Amino acid sequence: MSLSIPIERHRLDNGLKxxxxxxxxxxxxxxxxWYGVGSRNEPPGKTGFAHxxxxxMFQGSAHVPKNRHFExxxxxxxxxxxxxxxxxxxxxxTVPSHELDLALWxxxxxxxxxxxxxxxxxxxxxREVVKNEKRQRYDNQPYGDWGERLQRLVFPEDHPYHHTVIxxxxxxxxxSLADVELFFKTFYVPNNAVLTVAGDVEVxxxxxSVERYFGEIPAGEPTPPVxxxxxxxxxxxxxxxxxxxxxxxxxxxxxxxxxPPFSSDExxxxxxxxxxxxxxxxxxxxxxxVRERRVAKSAISYQYPLLSGASMxxxxxxxxxxxxxxxxxxxxxxxxxxxxxxEQAEVDRAIALVExxxxxxxxxxxxxxxxxxxxxxxxxxxERVNTLLxxxxxxxxxxxxxxxxxxxxxxxxxxVTYQPANGNGGA
Amino acid sequence: xxxxxxxTPPRGGPIRNFDFPEIDRRRLGNGLDLRVARVSRLPxxxxxxxxxxxxxxxxxxxxxxxxxxxxxxxxGTRKRSGTELAEALESIGARFGAxxxxxGSTAHVYCLADRLPEALELLAEAVxxxxxxxxxxxxxxxxxxxxxxxxxxxxxxxxxxxALARYFPSEIxxxxxxxxxxxxxxxxxxxxxxxxxxxxxxxxxxxxVVVGDVDAGEVAALAxxxxxxxxxxxxxxxxxxxxxxxxxxxxxxVDRPGSVQxxxxxxxxxxxxxxxxxxxxxxxxxxxGGTFTSRLNLNLRxxxxxxxxxxxxxxxxxxxxxxxxxxxxxxxxxxxAVREILAELEGLVEGGPTDQEVSAARDFAAGVFGLQLxxxxxxxxxxxxxxxxxxxxxxxxxxxxRMREVTTAAAHAAVRRHMRPAEAQIVVVGxxxxxxxxxxxxxxxxxxxxxxxxxx
Numbered sequence: 019m020s021l022s023i024p025i026e027r028h029r030l031d032n033g034l035k036x037x038x039x040x041x042x043x044x045x046x047x048x049x050x051x052w053y054g055v056g057s058r059n060e061p062p063g064k065t066g067f068a069h070x071x072x073x074x075m076f077q078g079s080a081h082v083p084k085n086r087h088f089e090x091x092x093x094x095x096x097x098x099x100x101x102x103x104x105x106x107x108x109x110x111x112t113v114p115s116h117e118l119d120l121a122l123w124x125x126x127x128x129x130x131x132x133x134x135x136x137x138x139x140x141x142x143x144x145r146e147v148v149k150n151e152k153r154q155r156y157d158n159q160p161y162g163d164w165g166e167r168l169q170r171l172v173f174p175e176d177h178p179y180h181h182t183v184i185x186x187x188x189x190x191x192x193x194s195l196a197d198v199e200l201f202f203k204t205f206y207v208p209n210n211a212v213l214t215v216a217g218d219v220e221v222x223x224x225x226x227s228v229e230r231y232f233g234e235i236p237a238g239e240p241t242p243p244v245x246x247x248x249x250x251x252x253x254x255x256x257x258x259x260x261x262x263x264x265x266x267x268x269x270x271x272x273x274x275x276x277x278p279p280f281s282s283d284e285x286x287x288x289x290x291x292x293x294x295x296x297x298x299x300x301x302x303x304x305x306x307x308v309r310e311r312r313v314a315k316s317a318i319s320y321q322y323p324l325l326s327g328a329s330m331x332x333x334x335x336x337x338x339x340x341x342x343x344x345x346x347x348x349x350x351x352x353x354x355x356x357x358x359x360x361e362q363a364e365v366d367r368a369i370a371l372v373e374x375x376x377x378x379x380x381x382x383x384x385x386x387x388x389x390x391x392x393x394x395x396x397x398x399x400x401e402r403v404n405t406l407l408x409x410x411x412x413x414x415x416x417x418x419x420x421x422x423x424x425x426x427x428x429x430x431x432x433x434v435t436y437q438p439a440n441g442n443g444g445a
Numbered sequence: 446x447x448x449x450x451x452x453t454p455p456r457g458g459p460i461r462n463f464d465f466p467e468i469d470r471r472r473l474g475n476g477l478d479l480r481v482a483r484v485s486r487l488p489x490x491x492x493x494x495x496x497x498x499x500x501x502x503x504x505x506x507x508x509x510x511x512x513x514x515x516x517x518x519x520x521g522t523r524k525r526s527g528t529e530l531a532e533a534l535e536s537i538g539a540r541f542g543a544x545x546x547x548x549g550s551t552a553h554v555y556c557l558a559d560r561l562p563e564a565l566e567l568l569a570e571a572v573x574x575x576x577x578x579x580x581x582x583x584x585x586x587x588x589x590x591x592x593x594x595x596x597x598x599x600x601x602x603x604x605x606x607x608a609l610a611r612y613f614p615s616e617i618x619x620x621x622x623x624x625x626x627x628x629x630x631x632x633x634x635x636x637x638x639x640x641x642x643x644x645x646x647x648x649x650x651x652x653x654v655v656v657g658d659v660d661a662g663e664v665a666a667l668a669x670x671x672x673x674x675x676x677x678x679x680x681x682x683x684x685x686x687x688x689x690x691x692x693x694x695x696x697x698x699v700d701r702p703g704s705v706q707x708x709x710x711x712x713x714x715x716x717x718x719x720x721x722x723x724x725x726x727x728x729x730x731x732x733x734g735g736t737f738t739s740r741l742n743l744n745l746r747x748x749x750x751x752x753x754x755x756x757x758x759x760x761x762x763x764x765x766x767x768x769x770x771x772x773x774x775x776x777x778x779x780x781x782a783v784r785e786i787l788a789e790l791e792g793l794v795e796g797g798p799t800d801q802e803v804s805a806a807r808d809f810a811a812g813v814f815g816l817q818l819x820x821x822x823x824x825x826x827x828x829x830x831x832x833x834x835x836x837x838x839x840x841x842x843x844x845x846x847r848m849r850e851v852t853t854a855a856a857h858a859a860v861r862r863h864m865r866p867a868e869a870q871i872v873v874v875g876x877x878x879x880x881x882x883x884x885x886x887x888x889x890x891x892x893x894x895x896x897x898x899x900x901x
Contacts, residue, residue: 043486044819045461081451085747088737090454093805095812114812119455127451146750146775153706154753154773160598218461230449267598268591298540299519299531309527312584315591338591363536370538374556377489378540381820 021376021404023386026221027394030229032237033209037390037400038224039216041383047217049121050387051109051129052395054241055205057185058104058178058326061245066148066185067193069102071201073144075109076100080131084140087124094120102183105325106395112384115218119227125213126231129206136198145190152184160266164434167260168274168332171432176246178326207238214391214400217383248327250276253430261343263437268315269337271346272434273354274330275425280323280396286409287421288331291357292321293368294418295333297375300367303333306353313341313349325396330432331425343435351431357422362415373407463815465841468828469661473669475676478652480828481661484821490558490657491821492565493829494572498645499549500623501683501763508618509625511545511645513589514638518543518552520581523574527581530571539564543571546623547762548833549651555822558658562667569671575642582635590630596622600701601773603897604708604874607699611870612714612767614690618683619766644680648672651679652832656825687765689714694869694890696783700877701897707779707875708772711786713868715768718761718834725859726759728851731806732798733757733789733864734770738805740789741770749785751778759863763834768863776876780883783871787889790866797857806856811845 028036057068078084091098096113111121156162166182173179213232215224254276278284295302296319299309303317314335322330333354337346379385386403393402402409424430466482473479500511519541521527534541539556541564552572556564596602606622613620653672655664716726727735734741734757745751751774760766770790774782798806817823827841869889873880877894885892 041486045463046816046819085738085743089805092736092738092809094457095809095814095816097813097816112816114457114460114815116458116460118458120457123451123455131451143747143750147746147753150706150751150773150775151753153775154601158600158704158706158708158773160595234449265598267595298535300528300535305528305531308588309581309584312587315588336591338587339594367532367536371535371540374489374538374540377487377557378555378820378822381487381489381822383819 021380021407023380023403025390025400027400028225030208030233032233032235034232035212035394036225036228037212037214037394038219038221039214039386039390040219040221041216042218044383045115045218046383047113047115047118047215047219048384048387049111049113049118049125050214050216050384050391051125052212052391053107053206054210054395055107056103056105057181057183058244059205060181060185063189063192064197065181065189066183067189067197067201068107069183069185070144070148070190070193071198072100072102072107073148074136074141074198075128075132077140077144078135079128080134082124082127090120090124096121104179104183108388108391110384110388118215118219118224122227122231126235129208129211129232130235132202132206133199136195138195141193141195141198145193149187149190152187156184161270161436164272167262167434168272168432171258171260171434172254172274172276172330174247174250177250178244178246178248179324203238205241208232208235209237210241212391212395214387214394216387216390244326250328252276253425254432255429257428257431257433260434261437262435263439266436266438268339269341269343269346269438270334270436271343271350272332272334273347273350274332274432275430277321277329277331277425279327279329280325284421287413287417288321290365290368290410290413290418291421292319292331293372294357294360294364295319295354297368298371302353302357303335307335307349311349313337313346317350339438343437347433347435351428354426355422357426358419360415360418365415365418369410372410376407465818465844466656466824468838470838471665473665473672475648475672475674477648477668477672477675478832479665479668480652480654480832481659481664482656482824482828483659483661484656484824485658488558488658489821490556490561490655490659491825492554492568493654493825494552494568495549495651495654495829495832496646496648496679497549497650498679498681499545499547499683501547501618502681503618505621506629508621508629509589510633510637510641511550512624513585513630513633514641515543515545515550516589517577517582517585517638518571518575520585521576521578522570523576524570530567534564534567537563539567541568541571547618550646551829561659565667565671572646573672573675577635577638577642579635582638586630586633589624590627593624593627593630600704600708600874603699604710604872605771607697607874608710608712608769608870608872609767611695611697611872612690612712614688617685617687619687619764647677647679648675649678652829654825654828654832656828657821683763685764687714689868692868694867694871696871696884696890696892697873698877698881698884698892698894699872699874699897700894701874702876702878704776704874704876706773706775707873707880709774709779709782709786710769710771710872711783711869712767712769713865713870714765715759716761716863717763717765722855722859722862723761724847725851725855726863727810728803728806728848729793729798729856729860730757730759731810732802732856733793736806736809740793741786744785744789745772745774745782749778749781751775751782776879779873779875779880780887783884784887787866787869790864790869793860794864794866797860798853800853803851803853803856807848807851811848814845814848
């Protein structure tokens with residue numbers, strides 16, 4: 019099948035890019051904002067700030083007291099949240115469609131008038147919330163530091179992906195109200211954002227509402243360049259390693275490869291490789307490592323869609339207590355490289371599953387809006403939602419084979435291993 | 446440019462009504478209860494085959510057998526190996542899986558609608574003719590055991606699992622997780638799985654739910670073909686009454702030296718899915734800890750900064766499941782967080798919710814219900830609930846009206862009936878040296894300290 023999600027683009031005078039995607043078949047509308055700022059924009063000493071700032075965006079704005087955003091959206095039967103990542107921060111409200119204006123009014127108020135509502139007490143409160151988030155999701159979790167370790171291995175110290183989104187406790191402690199103000203004025207400007215409205219809307223009415231609430235927010239300066247050195251060598255030049263012994267239940271090997279960035283023409287090849295390796299029960303890693311060789315209890319792969327200079331394709335295999343780390347790593351390394359003998363039938367199967375998953379994602383207007391925002395912000399091309407599948411289908415077997423040979427060998431690997439303390443995990 | 450009034454929230458437009466999709470219900474020749482809903486937004490379909498073969502019907506010695514059997518279904522059929530089954534499904538882009546829980550076992554598939562005939566045939570083959578080859582069963586079992594081990598070392602899972610055994614007496618299945626224990630899983634072999642599926646994967650008491658861009662008549666004809674000759678009643682049936690393990694409050698600290706945070710659970714036996722005040726209790730729980738703006742979250746997170754988040758939840762099952770407040774908090778604020786949780790529970794029981802809270806919570810519940818009917822999978826899950834709990838056919842058509850009818854008095858009555866802070870069982874997984882003393886000083890109960898799972 020070929021996809022044809024309707025897409026209307028618009029741009030306000032202040033630079034805000036607007037995408038409207040009408041779908042009258044459900045009485046639901048998604049309002050989705052992507053700001054072009056993430057952890058990559060944090061200079062040294064400010065790690066974790068983009069995410070802490072995201073929390074501050076929920077602390078009220080000039081006309082919206084603290085907690086009121088949640089009260090109003092939940093009160094009409096809507097849901098909302100936000101996430102921060104390497105290259106962007108997104109905010110999303112999903113509401114019954116007759117409440118579109120409420121969501122727009124709330125998002126506009128914090129884009130335009132956030133600072134008057136900020137104070138030290140709110141910052142201190144959210145600093146504690148975020149520190150507890152860090153403890154809950156990373157510090158108090160088996161394997162919780164894997165991302166931090168991997169990023170340090172793969173990206174040089176002056177690269178914007180060297181540090182994690184959650185940041186360090188010291189930097190969080192150092193964050194001040196002055197930082198909040200500067201960050202807001204630098205990055206939370208309409209010309210650094212995309213607003214997508216998807217769902218049960220009429221295009222003209224939606225555009226008019228967006229104009230009404232966002233139109234008078236003044237444009238800001240162009241955002242400063244990403245700090246640090248973005249250009250990197252096209253491969254790691256060897257196998258870089260971090261071997262960890264800690265309180266984990268089972269041995270785990272994480273193996274990542276430097277890949278070209280999201281903007282590269284080669285990126286779709288990596289996406290097909292990712293599907294071949296890790297998507298479904300017939301995929302390479304599950305079939306070979308879990309089902310046949312039984313060296314791992316589970317195995318996954320993930321292709322990061324990163325923008326700055328390079329991206330990563332990540333694989334990992336969690337072993338059994340009886341599995342040796344060397345055996346897991348050797349088997350994982352063999353299976354990723356073995357993609358260099360892939361045949362067309364296997365590629366077709368992987369693409370069939372990608373298609374199902376994509377259609378499934380587009381069933382929800384919130385997820386539709388999120389993808390439209392991403393493609394508009396990153397590439398100025400929301401239509402990629404409709405051409406995504408064709409881009410993957412056009413990847414050839416020969417391209418996959420070459421990609422696997424060039425990218426997945428020992429000259430381009432970052433490996434983090436976890437060995438259970440006390441020798442074994444007991445299972 | 447016209448000036449905008451930014452001081453007051455815009456009023457909503459007229460509500461767009463919509464209905465839960467009509468369900469075509471019929472009985473197949475073999476007695477299987479078929480329910481089909483046509484939803485044609487996108488050319489996809491979601492299928493759920495529910496069988497009343499659940500963990501509730503298993504004694505402690507066989508705990509986890511239904512879950513492991515469902516997990517091992519992907520090991521292949523009498524005609525195909527596990528890899529061949531996966532390849533057959535995935536080459537038509539079908540997402541297939543099977544799982545089991547307290548009430549039963551479910552096989553499900555999601556695919557493009559024009560692939561339904563092949564997908565349903567494969568699903569039927571997997572469930573009616575499972576192979577359970579020895580090597581695949583050994584693999585599934587080893588994975589299962591390793592998964593149990595992982596949970597023991599995950600502080601949040603450990604806290605939840607430990608708490609169950611505080612709420613329910615050990616002879617009740619709900620006192621454990623629904624996927625068993627190492628000692629109940631260890632003796633299971635391929636023969637037990639074959640025997641379990643043969644005796645319990647039976648259509649009576651179950652149902653087949655198909656939602657998507659399909660025609661009910663065609664689905665019925667297809668299902669007749671795929672499930673022809675399949676008959677019978679599951680051999681095992683649940684037979685127990687739920688009583689609380691104790692009526693006295695208790696505090697247990699599971700020592701995890703070096704923890705930088707405490708996982709906290711506060712709860713007791715809750716309520717079953719068919720209680721007459723289900724809607725009122727759901728509204729009450731939203732107010733306590735079911736939304737971002739709930740009393741618990743505004744207190745522990747937004748006022749005190751104790752936590753990243755806190756929630757409360759009733760696990761509604763065929764019999765009363767747990768009612769539980771869950772959060773993770775810093776070591777130094779563990780006792781204050783427990784104190785605040787108990788205070789919020791007591792406050793809600795004593796003072797009841799306000800009219801404004803009840804109004805906001807029921808509007809949230811009614812609105813979110815509509816938001817959660819976008820995908821065929823979401824709708825199929827709802828329809829399957831009708832089968833699982835024997836809810837009447839129009840249940841989801843009336844759902845929002847029933848939710849909007851909840852009064853403040855009814856919500857308060859539900860709180861008084863189902864929340865009992867004086868009987869709270871408190872479990873903390875964390876660094877005992879840092880937290881036990883302050884917990885003792887709360888004066889709620891004598892703190893028991895237990896060593897965490899031995900490492901290695």
